[in-house]
Amino acid sequence: MNNKIEPTILPGFMELLPEDQIAFNRILRIIKQTYELFGFSPIDTPVIEKTDILLAKAEGETEKQIYRFKKGDNDLALRFDLTVPLARYVAQKYNDLTFPFKRYQIGKAWRGEKSQKGRYREFYQCDFDIIDNKELDLTNDAEIIAIIYSVFKKLNFGDFVIKINNKKILNNFLKNLELSNKSTEILRIIDKLSKIGEQKVEKELQKLEIEQDKIGKIFEFIKKSKLDENLDGAEDLKQVLNLIKKMGVSDNNIKIDFSIVRGQDYYTGIVYETFLKDYTEIGCICGGGRYDNLAECYTDKKFPGVGASIGLTRLFSQLKIKNKKSTPAKVLVVSLIDDLTFPLEVANKLRLAKIKAQTYFDNSVKIKKKFTYANKLGIPFVVVIGDEEVKTNKITLKNMKTGKQNLISIDEAVKMIKSKNT
Amino acid sequence: MNNKIEPTILPGFMELLPEDQIAFNRILRIIKQTYELFGFSPIDTPVIEKTDILLAKAEGETEKQIYRFKKGDNDLALRFDLTVPLARYVAQKYNDLTFPFKRYQIGKAWRGEKSQKGRYREFYQCDFDIIDNKELDLTNDAEIIAIIYSVFKKLNFGDFVIKINNKKILNNFLKNLELSNKSTEILRIIDKLSKIGEQKVEKELQKLEIEQDKIGKIFEFIKKSKLDENLDGAEDLKQVLNLIKKMGVSDNNIKIDFSIVRGQDYYTGIVYETFLKDYTEIGCICGGGRYDNLAECYTDKKFPGVGASIGLTRLFSQLKIKNKKSTPAKVLVVSLIDDLTFPLEVANKLRLAKIKAQTYFDNSVKIKKKFTYANKLGIPFVVVIGDEEVKTNKITLKNMKTGKQNLISIDEAVKMIKSKNT
Numbered sequence: 125m126n127n128k129i130e131p132t133i134l135p136g137f138m139e140l141l142p143e144d145q146i147a148f149n150r151i152l153r154i155i156k157q158t159y160e161l162f163g164f165s166p167i168d169t170p171v172i173e174k175t176d177i178l179l180a181k182a183e184g185e186t187e188k189q190i191y192r193f194k195k196g197d198n199d200l201a202l203r204f205d206l207t208v209p210l211a212r213y214v215a216q217k218y219n220d221l222t223f224p225f226k227r228y229q230i231g232k233a234w235r236g237e238k239s240q241k242g243r244y245r246e247f248y249q250c251d252f253d254i255i256d257n258k259e260l261d262l263t264n265d266a267e268i269i270a271i272i273y274s275v276f277k278k279l280n281f282g283d284f285v286i287k288i289n290n291k292k293i294l295n296n297f298l299k300n301l302e303l304s305n306k307s308t309e310i311l312r313i314i315d316k317l318s319k320i321g322e323q324k325v326e327k328e329l330q331k332l333e334i335e336q337d338k339i340g341k342i343f344e345f346i347k348k349s350k351l352d353e354n355l356d357g358a359e360d361l362k363q364v365l366n367l368i369k370k371m372g373v374s375d376n377n378i379k380i381d382f383s384i385v386r387g388q389d390y391y392t393g394i395v396y397e398t399f400l401k402d403y404t405e406i407g408c409i410c411g412g413g414r415y416d417n418l419a420e421c422y423t424d425k426k427f428p429g430v431g432a433s434i435g436l437t438r439l440f441s442q443l444k445i446k447n448k449k450s451t452p453a454k455v456l457v458v459s460l461i462d463d464l465t466f467p468l469e470v471a472n473k474l475r476l477a478k479i480k481a482q483t484y485f486d487n488s489v490k491i492k493k494k495f496t497y498a499n500k501l502g503i504p505f506v507v508v509i510g511d512e513e514v515k516t517n518k519i520t521l522k523n524m525k526t527g528k529q530n531l532i533s534i535d536e537a538v539k540m541i542k543s544k545n546t
Numbered sequence: 547m548n549n550k551i552e553p554t555i556l557p558g559f560m561e562l563l564p565e566d567q568i569a570f571n572r573i574l575r576i577i578k579q580t581y582e583l584f585g586f587s588p589i590d591t592p593v594i595e596k597t598d599i600l601l602a603k604a605e606g607e608t609e610k611q612i613y614r615f616k617k618g619d620n621d622l623a624l625r626f627d628l629t630v631p632l633a634r635y636v637a638q639k640y641n642d643l644t645f646p647f648k649r650y651q652i653g654k655a656w657r658g659e660k661s662q663k664g665r666y667r668e669f670y671q672c673d674f675d676i677i678d679n680k681e682l683d684l685t686n687d688a689e690i691i692a693i694i695y696s697v698f699k700k701l702n703f704g705d706f707v708i709k710i711n712n713k714k715i716l717n718n719f720l721k722n723l724e725l726s727n728k729s730t731e732i733l734r735i736i737d738k739l740s741k742i743g744e745q746k747v748e749k750e751l752q753k754l755e756i757e758q759d760k761i762g763k764i765f766e767f768i769k770k771s772k773l774d775e776n777l778d779g780a781e782d783l784k785q786v787l788n789l790i791k792k793m794g795v796s797d798n799n800i801k802i803d804f805s806i807v808r809g810q811d812y813y814t815g816i817v818y819e820t821f822l823k824d825y826t827e828i829g830c831i832c833g834g835g836r837y838d839n840l841a842e843c844y845t846d847k848k849f850p851g852v853g854a855s856i857g858l859t860r861l862f863s864q865l866k867i868k869n870k871k872s873t874p875a876k877v878l879v880v881s882l883i884d885d886l887t888f889p890l891e892v893a894n895k896l897r898l899a900k901i902k903a904q905t906y907f908d909n910s911v912k913i914k915k916k917f918t919y920a921n922k923l924g925i926p927f928v929v930v931i932g933d934e935e936v937k938t939n940k941i942t943l944k945n946m947k948t949g950k951q952n953l954i955s956i957d958e959a960v961k962m963i964k965s966k967n968t
């Protein structure tokens with residue numbers, strides 16, 4: 125075997141070193157636990173779906189991007205989001221589901237986009253939705269926002285803002301300007317405001333042959349974003365704002381913004397996007413809202429819903445401060461003696477106390493190298509066991525940060541390891 | 547939109563209803579937590595790899611089975627296990643890894659096998675391995691077995707047996723029978739013993755033109771599986787058995803079995819397979835062992851290792867007793883009044899106490915239907931809030947199993963919900 129194949133992965137695919145993976149998984153866990161705390165059920169759909177299912181509603185761009193292939197006679201593709209699989213899942217299984225159906229799904233999706241900074245071809249989506257087989261009331265919209273708030277509070281990535289709107293407000297405003305026939309295009313252009321800025325948005329609106337004074341009125345309306353009572357759609361938005369307050373969402377993290385419209389036609393009511401104040405360059409990290417009909421491509425039944433999604437891969441890739449305390453274990457157990465009876469007993473007891481404990485026994489490796497190993501992995505404590513420890517039924521616990529070590533009982537060691545904020 | 551696309555998935559792909567998904571995820575979590583308790587780091591590799599990387603060592607059967615496709619000029623495929631990606635990962639990143647490298651990976655893999663009962667085209671593998679850039683001592687083999695033991699003790703699927711062998715023992719026995727030149731083929735045939743039985747194995751051995759008395763000796767040797775001291779390889783196996791005992795592994799769950807050889811040439815030393823006694827039809831649910839060189843296709847560097855893998859999808863599909871207590875929440879909060887201030891406060895407090903709490907407020911839905919909803923989802927408690935509750939700052943907690951309900955404080959409710967083994 126002399127012809128080695130160069131070990132590489134494709135561009136646009138994120139693959140982390142273990143310490144970063146631990147930090148990534150910590151974020152995943154917080155998101156998952158929060159969804160579960162609100163009683164959402166997990167689902168897990170196949171990565172591969174039939175292409176006609178996936179593309180039922182997709183536009184040209186998506187069709188170009190998907191990873192598509194034949195296997196036997198089947199035309200298959202990798203899912204490009206988690207919403208289409210949810211729609212198919214609900215349409216297929218509604219007889220066996222209990223409504224309102226509160227589900228979350230965390231998994232990868234794939235789009236063969238042009239490779240560029242912060243864009244990934246394989247990426248995690250963290251979706252959660254409430255689907256019903258009849259109309260959902262506004263408490264559901266509020267709950268989705270409360271969950272987003274709860275997630276980003278716990279993630280602790282600094283200050284964040286959830287920008288909220290009701291698409292009906294802008295639609296009605298456009299109706300009053302006699303622009304209803306162009307409202308879909310206008311909303312798509314306005315959706316780009318935070319990315320491309322006012323000047324470019326203005327130019328694109330001009331291309332739609334909208335009169336300059338109407339463009340001016342649109343900008344003015346958006347800039348004010350004032351919840352005037354006689355605006356159609358304002359009452360719903362007010363109710364939701366009132367509810368989320370009662371759910372413990374702080375006013376400081378909420379902003380009404382009429383320019384938030386979510387690009388897709390798909391959304392029909394209250395919509396929201398979340399931004400991290402310290403990471404404006406990332407843009408929207410969590411978007412969602414209300415939709416009238418989830419599964420119209422697959423069934424005549426109507427399934428309205430409300431939900432949101434966190435794009436974790438891109439978010440993680442831009443975080444400046446990863447968790448520096450990432451370590452696979454709290455303690456490393458090493459032995460100076462050949463009989464491993466006591467050292468193994470100690471490792472067992474630490475694990476029974478729910479302490480993540482690694483062992484490194486190989487006695488062809490010097491103790492110094494084992495300390496270096498612990499330091500490299502960021503393991504905060506090393507337990508050393510020699511003849512003295514066996515004799516006294518105690519262990520030597522070394523704090524790798526301070527360098528201090530103590531001969532103590534296992535119980536004392538458990539307390540010490542757990543008491544540290546490591 | 548009248549032409550609906552029929553919502554289906556491909557045969558051979560497992561997709562669960564929410565209650566089963568909760569049970570599945572519970573198993574996943576136990577496996578993951580056990581790997582982490584032993585200090586193993588998570589890694590997560592791309593689902594899509596370059597085909598030449600994936601097929602570097604694969605045989606014809608695998609090549610036929612993989613999901614392979616072109617994207618632009620790239621020849622790509624979905625991973626068919628987690629071992630090849632690990633090999634590529636280590637060969638690519640060894641400079642940034644700390645050895646011994648203890649990693650786990652839980653994820654899906656794909657093989658387009660013929661669809662048949664209990665065989666899936668998309669399946670979860672739960673792998674954990676210890677890789678070093680120098681030789682690993684036997685404490686590592688023992689640790690892998692101790693982890694397997696720990697996982698299946700916690701999973702509580704009934705009695706199980708870990709069958710252990712050292713491939714060197716059988717290889718040396720075959721050498722003494724002057725069958726070394728056929729040992730690879732012989733081991734592959736013996737590997738099928740538990741699946742196809744003695745008669746068919748005998749026939750296959752006869753096809754290799756092995757004399758009948760030697761076949762008899764092989765069978766006798768395997769049946770006895772006696773750790774004779776002068777067998778080459780017996781000493782290592784004894785040491786490992788001694789070590790796992792000290793790690794707390796019960797003798798009752800361990801059996802020496804010289805017929806356990808793991809099909810692949812890949813394995814070179816101690817090997818093991820785990821079987822559930824109540825599910826003999828599933829066969830091996832966790833296999834693993836020692837290998838000399840992980841990444842030889844990608845690098846000249848030598849990376850010996852030891853590890854094992856649990857095939858979770860097939861295992862789960864055959865379990866008769868799924869977790870009947872699967873529920874997304876411990877409590878459902880409902881309100882008889884329109885002002886949700888107090889009900890939302892209650893839900894918040896329950897969640898702060900780490901109780902999974904769903905809300906169902908929509909007041910166009912009758913309370914009776916909400917109780918039915920809780921029962922369908924297996925939610926054991928419902929909190930009902932009306933005027934009386936607001937006035938007294940208490941809540942009505944209904945136990946859905948007994949039907950009893952009490953007007954109590956939130957703190958008392960927290961205690962009651964937590965005290966139940968639900």
